[in-house]
Amino acid sequence: MKPVKIAPSLFAKIVCFYRDGFREMILGRTLWKIIAIKLLIMFCILKLFFFQGFLKTKFNTDNERAAYVMDQMTRSAATINTPKEVKKND
Numbered sequence: 366m367k368p369v370k371i372a373p374s375l376f377a378k379i380v381c382f383y384r385d386g387f388r389e390m391i392l393g394r395t396l397w398k399i400i401a402i403k404l405l406i407m408f409c410i411l412k413l414f415f416f417q418g419f420l421k422t423k424f425n426t427d428n429e430r431a432a433y434v435m436d437q438m439t440r441s442a443a444t445i446n447t448p449k450e451v452k453k454n455d
Contacts, residue, residue: 373381387393420430 390397420433424430424433
């Protein structure tokens with residue numbers, strides 16, 4: 366009696382495809398390292414210098430922070446979406 370071969374699932378085929386592709390990369394590994402370093406700089410280092418907890422310093426509770434954010438978002442949307450008045454020259 367011959368053993369029955371079970372076809373790999375679609376998920377297994379996709380995993381093998383990416384695993385084998387990353388193993389064979391030469392230039393790609395360097396590019397992925399550059400991408401990882403850029404993401405680290407963008408999300409970690411720049412956050413420390415430019416986004417220093419504005420809401421935490423201005424407001425004491427989460428409700429106050431949420432109200433401020435909601436006010437800022439709706440105010441911006443209202444000013445962008447309102448049509449400008451057209452003046453007629455008589």
